[in-house]
Amino acid sequence: MSRVYNFSAGPSMLPESVLKRAADEMLDYHGCGQSVMEMSHRSKIYGSIIEAAEADLRQIMGIPDNYKVLFLQGGASSQFAMVPLNLMNGSGKADYVITGQWAKKAFAEGSRYGEAKAVASSADKTFSYIPKLDPSTFTKDADYFHICMNNTIYGTKFHQLPETGDVPLVADFSSCILSEPVDVSKFGVIYAGAQKNCGPAGLTIVIIREDLIGKARDITPTMFNYQTHADNGSMFNTPPCYAIYIFGLVLQWIKDEIGGLDAMKARNEAKAAVLYDFLDNSKLFRGTVVKEDRSLMNAPFVTGDADMDAKFVKAAEAAGFVNLKGHRSVGGMRASIYNAMPMEGVEKLVAFMKDFEANA
Amino acid sequence: MSRVYNFSAGPSMLPESVLKRAADEMLDYHGCGQSVMEMSHRSKIYGSIIEAAEADLRQIMGIPDNYKVLFLQGGASSQFAMVPLNLMNGSGKADYVITGQWAKKAFAEGSRYGEAKAVASSADKTFSYIPKLDPSTFTKDADYFHICMNNTIYGTKFHQLPETGDVPLVADFSSCILSEPVDVSKFGVIYAGAQKNCGPAGLTIVIIREDLIGKARDITPTMFNYQTHADNGSMFNTPPCYAIYIFGLVLQWIKDEIGGLDAMKARNEAKAAVLYDFLDNSKLFRGTVVKEDRSLMNAPFVTGDADMDAKFVKAAEAAGFVNLKGHRSVGGMRASIYNAMPMEGVEKLVAFMKDFEANA
Ligand SMILES: Cc1ncc(COP(=O)(O)O)c(C=O)c1O
Ligand SMILES: Cc1ncc(COP(=O)(O)O)c(C=O)c1O
Ligand SMILES: [Mg+2]
Ligand SMILES: [Mg+2]
Ligand SMILES: [Mg+2]
Ligand SMILES: [Mg+2]
Structure with a gap:
C-alpha cells in the first residue's frame, strides 16, 4: 500500500x-x-x-x-x-x-x-x-x-x-x-x-x-x-x-x-512557513493572499498561466501529491495543509515544486 | 475476537x-x-x-x-x-x-x-x-x-x-x-x-x-x-x-x-417465523403484538413479570445476545432482527430462550 x-x-x-x-x-x-x-x-x-x-x-x-x-x-x-x-x-x-x-x-x-x-x-x-x-x-x-x-x-x-x-x-x-x-x-x-x-x-x-x-x-x-x-x-x-x-x-x-494545541500551532506554523517561504522566493509560483492575512491551513497559489497551472497539477498528482487544484471559483492551485498533514508532506511538495520550476 | x-x-x-x-x-x-x-x-x-x-x-x-x-x-x-x-x-x-x-x-x-x-x-x-x-x-x-x-x-x-x-x-x-x-x-x-x-x-x-x-x-x-x-x-x-x-x-x-429483495424477504420471513413460532408456543414468553400486524424486523415480547424480564435480559447478555431490553417506554424485551441478523442468530436466541424457560 x-x-x-x-x-x-x-x-x-x-x-x-x-x-x-x-x-x-x-x-x-x-x-x-x-x-x-x-x-x-x-x-x-x-x-x-x-x-x-x-x-x-x-x-x-x-x-x-x-x-x-x-x-x-x-x-x-x-x-x-x-x-x-x-x-x-x-x-x-x-x-x-x-x-x-x-x-x-x-x-x-x-x-x-x-x-x-x-x-x-x-x-x-x-x-x-x-x-x-x-x-x-x-x-x-x-x-x-x-x-x-x-x-x-x-x-x-x-x-x-x-x-x-x-x-x-x-x-x-x-x-x-x-x-x-x-x-x-x-x-x-x-x-x-x-x-x-x-x-x-x-x-x-x-x-x-x-x-x-x-x-x-x-x-x-x-x-x-x-x-x-x-x-x-x-x-x-x-x-x-x-x-x-x-x-x-x-x-x-x-x-x-501531538501534545495539545500549542504544539499543534507550532507544527502548523512550521509547515506553513516552509510553503510560504518557498512561494515568496519562487519566480514561477506566488501566493495569492496578502501576507498579513494568510491562513495556516489553506495556501492558494498560481503561476499566472492557466496552462502551466494545469500542467503542474497533473504532474503533482502523478507524483503522489493529490487534490492541489484550486477551487473551481478561483482556479490555480491550493494546498490545504490541515492538522493531519505531516511536515514531510509539505517538504516533499516544496521539493517537487522546486524541481518543477527548474524544469519549467 | x-x-x-x-x-x-x-x-x-x-x-x-x-x-x-x-x-x-x-x-x-x-x-x-x-x-x-x-x-x-x-x-x-x-x-x-x-x-x-x-x-x-x-x-x-x-x-x-x-x-x-x-x-x-x-x-x-x-x-x-x-x-x-x-x-x-x-x-x-x-x-x-x-x-x-x-x-x-x-x-x-x-x-x-x-x-x-x-x-x-x-x-x-x-x-x-x-x-x-x-x-x-x-x-x-x-x-x-x-x-x-x-x-x-x-x-x-x-x-x-x-x-x-x-x-x-x-x-x-x-x-x-x-x-x-x-x-x-x-x-x-x-x-x-x-x-x-x-x-x-x-x-x-x-x-x-x-x-x-x-x-x-x-x-x-x-x-x-x-x-x-x-x-x-x-x-x-x-x-x-x-x-x-x-x-x-x-x-x-x-x-x-443475498440476491435482491425477494430473497431478502424470504430470509426475513424465515427468521421472524422461527421467533414468532417459538413465542406462540412458549408458556413463559409471549409476543405483545396482534398476529396480523406483526413486524418482520422488531419483535417485542414479555414474560409478564418485570423481574423475570430483567433476569432474562441479563442472562442473555452474558450468553452473547445483546441489546434485548425493550424500549424504555414499553419495558420487557425486543429482538430487532434486521437484514444483517443471520438465521443462526435467531435460532441460537430461540434455543437460549427454550433453555431459559426450561430452567425458569
Ligand atoms: C469555511 C467553511 N464553511 C462552510 C463550509 C461548508 O461546510 P459543509 O459542507 O459541512 O456544509 C465549508 C466547506 O465545505 C467551509 O470551508
Ligand atoms: C421508525 C423510526 N422513525 C424515526 C426514528 C428516529 O430516527 P433518527 O434517530 O435517525 O432521527 C427511528 C429510530 O430511531 C425510528 O425507528
Ligand atoms: Mg513567488
Ligand atoms: Mg472561503
Ligand atoms: Mg407464548
Ligand atoms: Mg414506534
Missing part, C-alpha cells in the same frame, strides 16, 4: 494512526464483539465514546463551563440557518463580514430570516485579504456578529478578532478548528464541520454559550433548535455515532501524539 | 463481510492511497462511490425514473420537519396515523406547520396493533398522508397501505427499508435513517416523487429544502461520505450475497 499526500480542502487527510486504529477496531471495539457502527447510541459503551470525545474537546480547547458542546449533523451549511433561527430573536439584526464564498452563503441565509448587514467585504480583490473593520459601523443592537474565521477557498484568516462589545461573536471554524489555541470565551458560537481538521464528513461541532440557547424562533424545526440537542446531550435522536468516534480518536491523537 | 449477536433496534448489526471490507480498505481504497473518509467529495473516485450507491439502490428497489434519491443528514427526525416544510404548501393540511412514538413525533412536528389531523391511533392498546383505516375519514384535500411503515418500538407493520387516492402517501421506512420488495410508485415520499437496516447512523435516505419537489415554504432553511439536494445530486454541501460508502457496501451485499 502506498499512501498519497492529500492536499484536499475537505474532506481531507486524517492521521494514519487514527485510521489504523479504526481499521483494527472495525469488527470488535475493545472486546465488546461489535463495531462502533453497530452500537446502540444508548448503550453504556457508546456513552463512554461520546462522553470522552466531549471531555477531550473541552480539555484541549479549554472550553469554559458555561458553554455547551453539541455534536450535530447537516454540516456547517446547516449552521448558516441555525444561527439566525436561534439567535435572531432580539432586534432581528445581525452583522456579517464577507470574506469569501462561505461567508457569503452564511450572509445570504441570515438575510432570509432578518436584517443581515454586510459590514465589510473583500470581494473587490477576490477575497485575497481580510477587510479592516471599523467598529463604529457595527450594528449596536445586533443579535450577533458573524465571521468566517478561516476562508478555505481564498486562504485568508482573521488574525485579530472584531471588537463587537456585547454583541455575541459567531464564527465558522470549519477549516481551522483545533489548529491552534483559541480563547473560546471571546465567542458566542463556534461551529465547524469536522471533515477538514478533525474527522469524517457528517459531524458538525457547535460550541455555544449557554445564555444563547432557548430563544429560537417559533418556525425553527425541532432538529434545528440548539436547545433540543443541548437538553439531550446531543442524543435527542441518533447522533452520527461513527463520525463522533473517529473525531474522538483524532482528539486523542492531538493530546497524546 | 468473538462477535456477539446484536439485537439492537438501531444502530444495529451490519453484515460481517461489509465490516471486513471496510476495515481492509480503511487506509487505501482501491489503490488510490486514501481512505474514503479522506476523499474530497468532489473527486472522481468519490463520485464513483456515491453514483454506484444511488444506481444500486434504484435497481434493488426498482425506483421509477420520476423519483429522486437524496442522501441527507439529520436522521429521520429531521424528515419530521422537512416533510411539512416542503409538502404542506396547498391546503396546509395533512393526515397522520398514530401507530407509535415515531408517528407521534412526526405528527407533533407536522402540527407546528399546518393543520395536521390524526385520522386513527392505536394508543388505546399501547400501539400493539395497526388501526383499521376508514378512507371516508381522510382529509380530501390534504397535502399528504403520513404513516410510519414499521413501528420500531412496538413491533407493528402496515401490511396493507391506506387508500389515499391522489393524496401523496409519505412513509417513514427507518426500520424496514430494504427488508422486502416495495412498490415505490405507491408513495410520494419514502424516508429512512440508514442505521437500522442498511448502514451507519448519520445518513438519511429520501426517495421522493419529482413533482413534490420545489414548493417549499419560504421559511424553509436551504438545507431543509428537498430541491437544494435534488438539484445538486446530494452534493450541495459535503454529504456524509463515509456513511454513504458503507451504505453502498450493504447494497452490494444485498445484490451479490
Whole structure:
C-alpha cells in the first residue's frame, strides 16, 4: 500500500494512526464483539465514546463551563440557518463580514430570516485579504456578529478578532478548528464541520454559550433548535455515532501524539512557513493572499498561466501529491495543509515544486 | 475476537463481510492511497462511490425514473420537519396515523406547520396493533398522508397501505427499508435513517416523487429544502461520505450475497417465523403484538413479570445476545432482527430462550 499526500480542502487527510486504529477496531471495539457502527447510541459503551470525545474537546480547547458542546449533523451549511433561527430573536439584526464564498452563503441565509448587514467585504480583490473593520459601523443592537474565521477557498484568516462589545461573536471554524489555541470565551458560537481538521464528513461541532440557547424562533424545526440537542446531550435522536468516534480518536491523537494545541500551532506554523517561504522566493509560483492575512491551513497559489497551472497539477498528482487544484471559483492551485498533514508532506511538495520550476 | 449477536433496534448489526471490507480498505481504497473518509467529495473516485450507491439502490428497489434519491443528514427526525416544510404548501393540511412514538413525533412536528389531523391511533392498546383505516375519514384535500411503515418500538407493520387516492402517501421506512420488495410508485415520499437496516447512523435516505419537489415554504432553511439536494445530486454541501460508502457496501451485499429483495424477504420471513413460532408456543414468553400486524424486523415480547424480564435480559447478555431490553417506554424485551441478523442468530436466541424457560 502506498499512501498519497492529500492536499484536499475537505474532506481531507486524517492521521494514519487514527485510521489504523479504526481499521483494527472495525469488527470488535475493545472486546465488546461489535463495531462502533453497530452500537446502540444508548448503550453504556457508546456513552463512554461520546462522553470522552466531549471531555477531550473541552480539555484541549479549554472550553469554559458555561458553554455547551453539541455534536450535530447537516454540516456547517446547516449552521448558516441555525444561527439566525436561534439567535435572531432580539432586534432581528445581525452583522456579517464577507470574506469569501462561505461567508457569503452564511450572509445570504441570515438575510432570509432578518436584517443581515454586510459590514465589510473583500470581494473587490477576490477575497485575497481580510477587510479592516471599523467598529463604529457595527450594528449596536445586533443579535450577533458573524465571521468566517478561516476562508478555505481564498486562504485568508482573521488574525485579530472584531471588537463587537456585547454583541455575541459567531464564527465558522470549519477549516481551522483545533489548529491552534483559541480563547473560546471571546465567542458566542463556534461551529465547524469536522471533515477538514478533525474527522469524517457528517459531524458538525457547535460550541455555544449557554445564555444563547432557548430563544429560537417559533418556525425553527425541532432538529434545528440548539436547545433540543443541548437538553439531550446531543442524543435527542441518533447522533452520527461513527463520525463522533473517529473525531474522538483524532482528539486523542492531538493530546497524546501531538501534545495539545500549542504544539499543534507550532507544527502548523512550521509547515506553513516552509510553503510560504518557498512561494515568496519562487519566480514561477506566488501566493495569492496578502501576507498579513494568510491562513495556516489553506495556501492558494498560481503561476499566472492557466496552462502551466494545469500542467503542474497533473504532474503533482502523478507524483503522489493529490487534490492541489484550486477551487473551481478561483482556479490555480491550493494546498490545504490541515492538522493531519505531516511536515514531510509539505517538504516533499516544496521539493517537487522546486524541481518543477527548474524544469519549467 | 468473538462477535456477539446484536439485537439492537438501531444502530444495529451490519453484515460481517461489509465490516471486513471496510476495515481492509480503511487506509487505501482501491489503490488510490486514501481512505474514503479522506476523499474530497468532489473527486472522481468519490463520485464513483456515491453514483454506484444511488444506481444500486434504484435497481434493488426498482425506483421509477420520476423519483429522486437524496442522501441527507439529520436522521429521520429531521424528515419530521422537512416533510411539512416542503409538502404542506396547498391546503396546509395533512393526515397522520398514530401507530407509535415515531408517528407521534412526526405528527407533533407536522402540527407546528399546518393543520395536521390524526385520522386513527392505536394508543388505546399501547400501539400493539395497526388501526383499521376508514378512507371516508381522510382529509380530501390534504397535502399528504403520513404513516410510519414499521413501528420500531412496538413491533407493528402496515401490511396493507391506506387508500389515499391522489393524496401523496409519505412513509417513514427507518426500520424496514430494504427488508422486502416495495412498490415505490405507491408513495410520494419514502424516508429512512440508514442505521437500522442498511448502514451507519448519520445518513438519511429520501426517495421522493419529482413533482413534490420545489414548493417549499419560504421559511424553509436551504438545507431543509428537498430541491437544494435534488438539484445538486446530494452534493450541495459535503454529504456524509463515509456513511454513504458503507451504505453502498450493504447494497452490494444485498445484490451479490443475498440476491435482491425477494430473497431478502424470504430470509426475513424465515427468521421472524422461527421467533414468532417459538413465542406462540412458549408458556413463559409471549409476543405483545396482534398476529396480523406483526413486524418482520422488531419483535417485542414479555414474560409478564418485570423481574423475570430483567433476569432474562441479563442472562442473555452474558450468553452473547445483546441489546434485548425493550424500549424504555414499553419495558420487557425486543429482538430487532434486521437484514444483517443471520438465521443462526435467531435460532441460537430461540434455543437460549427454550433453555431459559426450561430452567425458569
Ligand atoms: C469555511 C467553511 N464553511 C462552510 C463550509 C461548508 O461546510 P459543509 O459542507 O459541512 O456544509 C465549508 C466547506 O465545505 C467551509 O470551508
Ligand atoms: C421508525 C423510526 N422513525 C424515526 C426514528 C428516529 O430516527 P433518527 O434517530 O435517525 O432521527 C427511528 C429510530 O430511531 C425510528 O425507528
Ligand atoms: Mg472561503
Ligand atoms: Mg513567488
Ligand atoms: Mg414506534
Ligand atoms: Mg407464548
